[in-house]
Amino acid sequence: MTFLLVRVDDRLLHGQVIFGWGERLQPRCYLIADDQVASDVWEQDAYRAGAPPGVRVEVRDLQTFTQSWNSHEDPGGTVVLIRGLEDLARLHQGGFRPEGGINLGGRHAPAGSLELLAFLHLTPPEAAALRTLIAEGVSLYAQELPGSPRYGSEILQARLTGLRE
Numbered sequence: 001m002t003f004l005l006v007r008v009d010d011r012l013l014h015g016q017v018i019f020g021w022g023e024r025l026q027p028r029c030y031l032i033a034d035d036q037v038a039s040d041v042w043e044q045d046a047y048r049a050g051a052p053p054g055v056r057v058e059v060r061d062l063q064t065f066t067q068s069w070n071s072h073e074d075p076g077g078t079v080v081l082i083r084g085l086e087d088l089a090r091l092h093q094g095g096f097r098p099e100g101g102i103n104l105g106g107r108h109a110p111a112g113s114l115e116l117l118a119f120l121h122l123t124p125p126e127a128a129a130l131r132t133l134i135a136e137g138v139s140l141y142a143q144e145l146p147g148s149p150r151y152g153s154e155i156l157q158a159r160l161t162g163l164r165e
Helices: 015-025 041-050 062-071 085-093 124-135 153-162
Strands: 005-008 029-033 056-060 078-082 102-104 114-117 120-122 140-142
Touching: 005 015, 005 085, 015 078, 029 062, 041 056, 056 062, 062 085, 078 085, 085 124, 114 124, 114 153, 120 124, 124 140, 124 153, 140 153
Parallel strands: 005 078, 005 102, 029 056, 029 078, 102 140
Antiparallel strands: 114 120
C-alpha cells in the first residue's frame, strides 16, 4: 500500500509537515499513529485544529493502526505520522509494510541522545531500533523537507556505525 508519505517525527503534525511536506504533497488526510495522542482527546483536538481546512486528521493507537493500515480508505491521499523509531519498529513487527520508503524527519535532542544528522538525534534504544529496521531491509531515508538532501539507508547505516554509545 502506498501512502503519500510515512514520516517518523517526534512532533508529529507541525508546521514543517503541514507547510513543507503538505504543500508539496497536498494530502487529504494526516493519520497519526500514536498511543499517547490516541488516549488524549484534547491533544487530538489540537492536531485537528492545526490542520489545513479540508484536510482530515485521524488518530489511531499503534495496535489499531497495525490491524488496519492496509485497509485505509485513501492511502494515496494520506500522510502517516509516527512519533519514534521504537514505535515504527513495533509497527513493522506487526506487519506494517508501506511502499515507497519511510521518512525519518525531525528527531530532536532528548537527554542522552546521539546526533546522527543535524535534524536526527537518537537515544540508544532508538539507534538499536534503527539498526534492526535497516538489517531487516526496511526502506528508510532521512530528509527534513522535500528540497533538503536525502540520506538513504546506506548512509544511515554508515553514520550509525560511527556513533559512540
